[in-house]
Amino acid sequence: MNLLKVFIFCLLKISILSFSLFSQETVPQISFTFDDPVTDSATTPTGPDEYDEILKTLERFGIKSALFVCGKRVNSPAGRELLKKWDKKGHLICNHSYSHSYFHSNKISLEDYEKDMLRCDSLIKDHSNYTRLFRYPYLKEGNTLEKRDGFREFLSGLGYKNGSVTIDASDWYIDQRINDTLKENPNADLAPFREFYLLHIFERAVFYEELAFKLTGRHIKHTLLLHYNKLNMLFLGDLLAMFIEKGWKLVDAKNAFEDPVFSEVTDVLPAGESLIWGLAKQSGKYENILRYPGEDSEYEEGKLNSYLSSFKSK
Numbered sequence: 001m002n003l004l005k006v007f008i009f010c011l012l013k014i015s016i017l018s019f020s021l022f023s024q025e026t027v028p029q030i031s032f033t034f035d036d037p038v039t040d041s042a043t044t045p046t047g048p049d050e051y052d053e054i055l056k057t058l059e060r061f062g063i064k065s066a067l068f069v070c071g072k073r074v075n076s077p078a079g080r081e082l083l084k085k086w087d088k089k090g091h092l093i094c095n096h097s098y099s100h101s102y103f104h105s106n107k108i109s110l111e112d113y114e115k116d117m118l119r120c121d122s123l124i125k126d127h128s129n130y131t132r133l134f135r136y137p138y139l140k141e142g143n144t145l146e147k148r149d150g151f152r153e154f155l156s157g158l159g160y161k162n163g164s165v166t167i168d169a170s171d172w173y174i175d176q177r178i179n180d181t182l183k184e185n186p187n188a189d190l191a192p193f194r195e196f197y198l199l200h201i202f203e204r205a206v207f208y209e210e211l212a213f214k215l216t217g218r219h220i221k222h223t224l225l226l227h228y229n230k231l232n233m234l235f236l237g238d239l240l241a242m243f244i245e246k247g248w249k250l251v252d253a254k255n256a257f258e259d260p261v262f263s264e265v266t267d268v269l270p271a272g273e274s275l276i277w278g279l280a281k282q283s284g285k286y287e288n289i290l291r292y293p294g295e296d297s298e299y300e301e302g303k304l305n306s307y308l309s310s311f312k313s314k
């Protein structure tokens with residue numbers, strides 16, 4: 001090798017090295033996914049326009065989301081309108097089963113669960129942004145080997161992947177409490193709920209981000225699970241602004257799901273919860289910080305109550 005060749009070779013090496021260094025993200029990254037769009041419940045919207053604010057907020061921040069559709073909640077003209085609207089705005093339209101069954105129930109067989117998934121697939125498959133991602137209701141992926149592996153095989157046979165959540169939280173519970181409060185007093189001050197929501201989501205995000213970093217040695221692209229509800233209609237904009245202010249980078253859900261972490265398949269039973277929870281459980285190293293279920297209202301009820309009463313006494 002003459003000197004020039006050596007020089008070029010070294011230059012090439014350096015540029016490859018610096019590329020791989022710079023391509024490693026230096027800040028946490030997060031995408032936003034929404035489960036259970038609905039048009040027909042008493043506590044939730046009455047028409048397809050009701051929660052347009054969520055769409056407008058996503059548009060304002062220039063990010064695309066993924067909508068995980070539970071078929072029974074949108075199997076109506078209004079429901080179909082809602083899906084069309086999200087599809088037109090470029091958000092992924094994904095499967096969240098038809099009936100929202102609890103897979104770990106002994107009453108639900110693998111076969112029932114498969115049929116139910118296909119019923120939702122037929123409702124969403126004609127949308128332009130239809131994407132073969134399945135999100136398990138309650139993030140329950142099987143309580144027996146037969147159910148867990150049987151359904152995984154079924155999904156991959158259809159070209160589907162798991163629409164895993166990396167950051168799980170209980171936004172649905174805060175929403176429930178807002179709806180209860182508004183029923184009692186339609187003019188109630190919702191500021192404490194807003195503050196609690198921001199604190200809670202960020203606290204869970206940091207928990208899963210730190211755990212993910214320990215497990216992978218890098219900042220993965222996260223998928224945060226939120227719901228299509230009043231809480232997010234009111235305060236999603238504040239949430240997105242908070243993440244930016246805290247130095248997180250907002251990314252599109254499609255981009256996030258391409259992160260290699262989503263190819264990981266966990267070997268734990270019962271299976272499910274956040275993907276990061278599953279990877280941590282599988283490693284056997286984090287028993288002291290892993291609870292089961294990973295997230296639930298039981299962890300938040302007391303905290304929210306004391307937050308609300310401290311707000312009153314201010």
Ligand SMILES: [Zn+2]
Binds near residue numbers: 036070138
């Ligand atoms: Zn759901």
